[in-house]
Amino acid sequence: MKLIKLMAVTASTTALMASAAMADTTLNALFMSQAAYSEDNIKSMTSAFEAANPGTRVELEFVPYEALHDKIIAASGAGDDGYDVVLFDVIWPAEFAERGFLTDVSDRVAADLTSKIFDGAWTTVEYDGKRYGMPWILDTKYLYYNTEILAAAGIETPPATWQDVLAQAKVIKDKGLVEYPLVWSWSQSEAMICDFTTLTAAHGGVFFDDGKPAFETGGAKAALDYMKTSLGDGLTNPASLEYFEEDVRRVFSAGDAAFAMNWTYMNSLVNDPAESQVAGKVGVMSAPGVSGVSEASAVNGSMGLGIPANSPHADEAWAYITHLTNQATQEEFATLSLPIWKGSYSQSAVTDGQEDLVAAADKSIAVMYPRPLVASYTEVSSILQKHLHGALLDQTTSEEALGNAAKRVARIR
Amino acid sequence: MSAISRSREKWVLLLPAILVLSFITVLPFFQTLWTSFTDAEITAREQQVNWIGLENYIWALTDPDFLDALGRTLYFTVVSVGLEGVLGIAVALLLNQQFRGRMFLRIIIILPWAVPTIVNAVAWRLIYHPDYGALNSLLLQLGLIDSYTSWLGDPDRALNMVILADVWKNFPLVAYIALAAMQTIPGDLLKAAAIEGAGAWKRFRSITLPWIIGPMLVVLILRTIEAFRVFDIIYVMTRGGPSDGTKTASFYVYQEYFSYLRSGSGASYAVLVAGISAVLILAYYAGVRRDQRGA
Numbered sequence: 001m002k003l004i005k006l007m008a009v010t011a012s013t014t015a016l017m018a019s020a021a022m023a024d025t026t027l028n029a030l031f032m033s034q035a036a037y038s039e040d041n042i043k044s045m046t047s048a049f050e051a052a053n054p055g056t057r058v059e060l061e062f063v064p065y066e067a068l069h070d071k072i073i074a075a076s077g078a079g080d081d082g083y084d085v086v087l088f089d090v091i092w093p094a095e096f097a098e099r100g101f102l103t104d105v106s107d108r109v110a111a112d113l114t115s116k117i118f119d120g121a122w123t124t125v126e127y128d129g130k131r132y133g134m135p136w137i138l139d140t141k142y143l144y145y146n147t148e149i150l151a152a153a154g155i156e157t158p159p160a161t162w163q164d165v166l167a168q169a170k171v172i173k174d175k176g177l178v179e180y181p182l183v184w185s186w187s188q189s190e191a192m193i194c195d196f197t198t199l200t201a202a203h204g205g206v207f208f209d210d211g212k213p214a215f216e217t218g219g220a221k222a223a224l225d226y227m228k229t230s231l232g233d234g235l236t237n238p239a240s241l242e243y244f245e246e247d248v249r250r251v252f253s254a255g256d257a258a259f260a261m262n263w264t265y266m267n268s269l270v271n272d273p274a275e276s277q278v279a280g281k282v283g284v285m286s287a288p289g290v291s292g293v294s295e296a297s298a299v300n301g302s303m304g305l306g307i308p309a310n311s312p313h314a315d316e317a318w319a320y321i322t323h324l325t326n327q328a329t330q331e332e333f334a335t336l337s338l339p340i341w342k343g344s345y346s347q348s349a350v351t352d353g354q355e356d357l358v359a360a361a362d363k364s365i366a367v368m369y370p371r372p373l374v375a376s377y378t379e380v381s382s383i384l385q386k387h388l389h390g391a392l393l394d395q396t397t398s399e400e401a402l403g404n405a406a407k408r409v410a411r412i413r
Numbered sequence: 414m415s416a417i418s419r420s421r422e423k424w425v426l427l428l429p430a431i432l433v434l435s436f437i438t439v440l441p442f443f444q445t446l447w448t449s450f451t452d453a454e455i456t457a458r459e460q461q462v463n464w465i466g467l468e469n470y471i472w473a474l475t476d477p478d479f480l481d482a483l484g485r486t487l488y489f490t491v492v493s494v495g496l497e498g499v500l501g502i503a504v505a506l507l508l509n510q511q512f513r514g515r516m517f518l519r520i521i522i523i524l525p526w527a528v529p530t531i532v533n534a535v536a537w538r539l540i541y542h543p544d545y546g547a548l549n550s551l552l553l554q555l556g557l558i559d560s561y562t563s564w565l566g567d568p569d570r571a572l573n574m575v576i577l578a579d580v581w582k583n584f585p586l587v588a589y590i591a592l593a594a595m596q597t598i599p600g601d602l603l604k605a606a607a608i609e610g611a612g613a614w615k616r617f618r619s620i621t622l623p624w625i626i627g628p629m630l631v632v633l634i635l636r637t638i639e640a641f642r643v644f645d646i647i648y649v650m651t652r653g654g655p656s657d658g659t660k661t662a663s664f665y666v667y668q669e670y671f672s673y674l675r676s677g678s679g680a681s682y683a684v685l686v687a688g689i690s691a692v693l694i695l696a697y698y699a700g701v702r703r704d705q706r707g708a
Contacts, residue, residue: 066652070671076457099674100457188654239543241566241655251544309457379673386478389656393568413472413675 025056025316029085030071033062035245035263036137036303036337042324045333049323056316058085065089066189069378076101076310084311085320088133090124090302091190094375097127103307106131108318120368121340125304133306134325138340140298140364141198141261141287142357144270148281149177149258158283161291162202162226165259169235172258180237182230183257185245188389193371193381194299195261196388199223201369202290202297208372213406215384216399219293224391224398231392241392253278261287263301267357268335284356286363298364299371302340376412383408442687449680455670462677469681478657479665479682483689486661489576490640490693496580498633501587502625506617508588509595519592526585534649537578541565565651568658575650575659579643583636590632594625627701634697641690662686 031042039062046058061083063071069092075082088096096102109131114122121135143165145158153172159165169181185191200207203226205219215221230236237257239247245262249269252260253276260266273279286296305324307317323329330339334350338361344350351358372380383405391401449469453462473479508519525533540547541564549561565571598621606616644663647653653660653668663686670679 073455073671073674076455095674099455188652188656239561239563239566242543242563247544376673382668382672385654386657389654393566393656395568395656408478413678 025313027056027058027084027313027317027320028061028082029058029320030061030063030068030075030083031087032065032068034065035265036139037333038265038336041333041336045324045329046320048329049320052323053316053319056320058320072096072101072308076308079310080312082310083308084313084317086306086308087136087303088306089190090300090304091371091373091377091381093125093127093132093304094373095377096306097130097132098375100309102132103309103311103314104130105133105307105318109134116342117340118342118365120300120365121302121304123300123370123373124302125306133304134321135302135304135340136321136325137301137303137337138365139263139301139303139337140361140368141194141263141301142267142284142360142364143287144252144260144262144266145283145285146252146255146258146278146281147283148278149181149255150283152177153258158285159259159288161288162199162297163291165288166226166230166233166235169230169259170233173235178256178258180235180256181258182236182240183243183248183251183260184236184240185243185248185261186227186240186389186392187242187244188385189244190381190385191244192388193384194301196220196223196227196384197299197369197371198261198287198297199226201299201367202287202294204290204293208374213409216402216406221398221402222290224388224402227388227392228394228398232394241389264338264357264361265336267354284360286360286367294367296363296367298368300368302368379412380409383412445680445683448677449684451677453675453677453680455674455676465677469678470685472678473681473685478660479662481657482660482662482665483685485572485659486641486643486663486686489572489579489643489661490637492573493576493579493583493640493643494633494636496576497584497587497636498629500580500584501632502591502629504584504588505591505595506621508592522588523585525582526589528582530582530645531649533578533582534646537574537581538565538650541574566655568656571651571655572659575646578650579640579646582646583639587629587632587636590628591625594628595621598624630697630701634694637693637697638690641693642686662689 029046031037031039033039037045039060042060042062046060050057068087068089072083072086072088086102088102093102097104117135118138121138122131124135125131125133143159149172150158150168153168153175155168155171159168165182172178172181184195186195200215200220200223203219203222205215205221205223207213207215207220227236231238231240237243237251239251243251245266248257248260248262249266251257252262252266253270255278267282267284270276270282271279276282287298289295289297305321307314307321311317325340327339327341327344330337330341331344331347331349334344335354338358339345339350345358345362371377374380387396387401387405387408390396391398396404450464450466451462452465452468454460504522508515508522528536543549543561543563543566546561546564548564549558552558553561564574602620603616606620611619642663643661644667647659647661647664648667651659653664662682666679666682666686669675669682673679
C-alpha cells in the first residue's frame with residue numbers, strides 16, 4: 001500500500017514537473033505596427049505556432065517602425081528580460097552585427113534554403129559573410145494608380161517612365177480631376193529616403209563611391225530635382241512633406257490622388273471596399289524607370305527576423321522564426337506581404353486575385369536597389385533626411401542640399 | 414534640546430530623502446559627467462573605454478546643427494514659458510472673480526494639465542492634421558484661410574505650432590498657482606485701493622503682481638527647466654522635422670545615444686543641456702533677489 005502511495009506521489013510529481021517545464025518558455029517578440037503583415041496576421045501565425053509547440057508562449061509587442069531600431073538597442077541591455085525575437089530592417093545588419101546585438105545564426109540556416117529564397121531577401125540578414133536571422137518581409141515600393149482618374153483624363157496606358165508620370169499628372173491636374181495627382185510619404189523619415197532611393201536608382205545614381213559620398217551629382221541629384229519639380233509644379237500634394245505610408249494610403253483610398261508610391265500591403269487594402277472608396281479601380285505596377293537609363297526602379301525594403309544576443313531562449317526563438325518564415329505560412333498570408341520564396345510565385349494561393357501585384361513584384365524584385373550598407377547608416381539617413389527636406393521646402397537648391405549632406409556625412413565620427 | 418542635537422535630528426530626518434536622491438539623481442549625474450569625457454559607445458561587445466578629455470564637448474560646441482538646436486530650444490523655452498505666464502495670470506484673474514459657474518470653470522481648466530504629454534501631443538497632431546484636422550476646418554469655416562494648410566509642414570511654423578500645444582497643456586498649472594496666491598491677498602487691501610481711486614490696471618500692477626510674484630517665479634522656474642529639456646511632445650508630434658525645424662537639444666541627446674549609439678558624446682550633450690538649465694535657474698534667482706530688494 002505504501003509503495004503504491006509512493007508511486008502515485010512520484011508519478012504526480014513527475015507529471016507536475018513536466019507540465020511546468022512545458023509551460024516554462026515565454027518568448028518576447030518585437031514587431032512593427034505599420035506596412036507589411038498586419039497585427040492580426042502576426043497574431044494568427046503566432047497562435048498556430050503556440051498550438052504546435054505547447055511548451056512555448058509568445059508575448060507580442062508592436063511599435064511604430066520609427067521606434068523599432070531604438071527599441072532593439074535599448075533592450076540589448078535588459079539581460080534575460082529583453083526580446084527573444086526582433087524584426088529588423090535591411091539597413092541595420094551592419095550596425096547590429098558589428099556591435100554584437102544579434103546572434104549569428106549562419107549554422108542554423110539549412111544550406112538548401114540559399115537557392116530557394118531571393119537574393120534581395122538574403123541581403124536583409126547578411127553582413128560580412130554571416131547570417132543574422134531569416135528574411136521575412138520581401139518588400140519594395142510600387143507605383144499605384146487610379147484607373148478611373150486615368151481613364152477620365154483620356155490616358156490609355158499607365159506611365160512607362162518617371163517623365164511620363166509627371167506628364168500624365170499634369171494632364172490630370174489641368175483637367176481638374178484632382179488637385180494634386182501625386183502623393184508620397186516625404187515626412188522627415190526613412191519613408192522619404194525609400195522614395196529617394198527608388199528615384200536615385202531610376203536615374204542611375206549611387207550613394208557612395210569607394211566609401212566616399214557620391215550623391216551630390218548624377219542620378220541622386222536628378223532624383224531630388226525630380227522631387228522638387230513635382231512639388232513646384234503643384235503635381236505632388238504638398239502635405240506629402242508630413243506624410244507617412246498610412247497617410248498616403250488614406251489619401252489614395254479617398255480618391256484624392258491619381259498616383260501613389262507605397263509598399264505591397266497597400267494593394268489589398270485599397271481594393272477592400274471597407275477600407276477604400278477606390279476599390280476595384282486600382283492599378284499596381286513596378287515603379288518605372290528613366291528613358292535611356294533604366295526600365296524599372298525599386299528600393300530594397302525587406303525586413304528580417306533575428307535573435308538578440310541577450311536572449312536566453314535562442315532555440316525556441318529559432319523555432320518561432322522558422323515557423324513565421326516557412327513557405328506554407330507565407331503563402332497563407334500573402335496579401336499584405338509577398339513571400340521570400342521563389343517557388344511561391346507560381347502557387348495559385350499567392351497569385352490568385354493579385355496577378356498585377358505579382359507581375360509587378362517579378363519585375364521589381366529583379367531591380368531592387370539597396371540603401372547604403374554602412375554601419376553608420378542611421379546617421380547617414382538622418383543627415384540626408386534633414387537636407388533633402390530642406391531642398392523640398394525650397395530652403396535650398398538640390399545642389400546645396402546634397403553638397404551640405406555630403407560634407408556632414410564625411411564628418412561622421 | 415540643545416542646538417547640536419536639534420541639528421542632528423534634522424539630518425537624521427533628512428537622511429532617507431538624501432539617500433534616495435543620491436541614488437536616483439546625484440549618482441547618475443556624476444556617472445553621466447564621467448561618461449561625457451570618454452569615447453564610450455552602446456555595444457553588446459567588450460569595449461575599451463578611453464578618457465578623451467574635452468573632445469566630446471569641443472565636438473558638440475562646434476557642431477552647427479547642435480548649436481542651431483540650442484537656439485531653437487531657447488526660443489521654445491522663452492516663448493512657451495512667457496505665454497504660459499501671461500495666459501496663466503490672465504486666467505487666474507478671471508477665475509478670481511465672483512460669477513456663476515466659477516467652480517465648474519476652475520475644475521475643467523485643469524484638464525489639459527492632467528492629460529499625459531503623449532496623449533496631448535497625439536491630440537494636437539490630429540488637430541493640426543493637413544487633411545482632416547479640426548484647426549483647418551475651423552479656420553476655413555470662419556473664412557480665415559482659403560484652403561487647408563500643412564501646419565507642421567513648414568519648419569518655422571511647425572515650431573510655433575508645437576509651442577501652442579505645449580502652452581495649452583501647461584498654462585493651467587501656472588493659472589492654479591497664480592490663483593492660489595491671489596486668494597491670499599487681503600480683500601480690504603484691494604477695496605481700500607479702489608476707494609483711493611486706483612484703477613484695475615493700477616491695482617494689478619501695485620498690489621496683485623507684487624503679491625504673487627514669489628509663487629509665480631517658483632512655477633515659472635519649474636516650467637523653464639521642463640521646457641528647456643523638452644523632448645516627448647516633439648518626439649510624438651514631429652520627430653524633429655520638418656528639415657530639423659523642431660529638433661531640440663534634448664532630441665540631440667536622445668539621437669546621439671540611442672540612434673547613433675555614442676554614449677560618451679550623448680552624455681556631453683546631456684551635461685551641456687543640464688548646465689544651460691542651471692544657468693537659467695540662477696538667472697531667475699538673481700532676478701527674484703533684485704526684485705525683492707527693489708520692493
